[in-house]
Amino acid sequence: MPEQDDEAREFDIKWADGAELKEPSARARMLAARWKENPPEPQPFRAEPEFRARRRSSLRTPRRSAWGSAAxxxxxxxxxxLLLGYVNSRGSY
Structure with a gap:
């Protein structure tokens, strides 16, 4: 019986993947409708250098090496x- 379920599920997946037209998600439809009226402004791929430098200098936490944290x-x-061993040895008298 489980083999028939697996075969039916596999058939459904193949059938769904083979569809010629796939409906976009609700978010994609919402963004398409919003962008039709107000298209988004182009964004640069990388941040500008002064923004990145300013952001780094604003970090106040010192950086530790991975070995320091592990130690x-x-x-x-x-x-x-050691504390648990000490407490255990004191209680055995």
Whole structure:
């Protein structure tokens, strides 16, 4: 029985993919209607250099290397393991 369902589903997919005319999505129709009255202004592919430089200088967080971040994570993990071991050894008396 599942084989028949798979074959029917595959047939439906082939039938849908083979359609000569595909209807656009609702968003595509909405944008086409909006752009018919007010076409969008052309946008540059890349931002202008002064915009990118200004954006970078506005970032106030220092950049850390991936190794520095990994060392902090493993250091915290080691500290937690040592703390749990210490608490466990104190409670066994």
């Amino acid at each position: 902090i994570v493993f250091g915290c993990l080691a500290a937690v393991i």
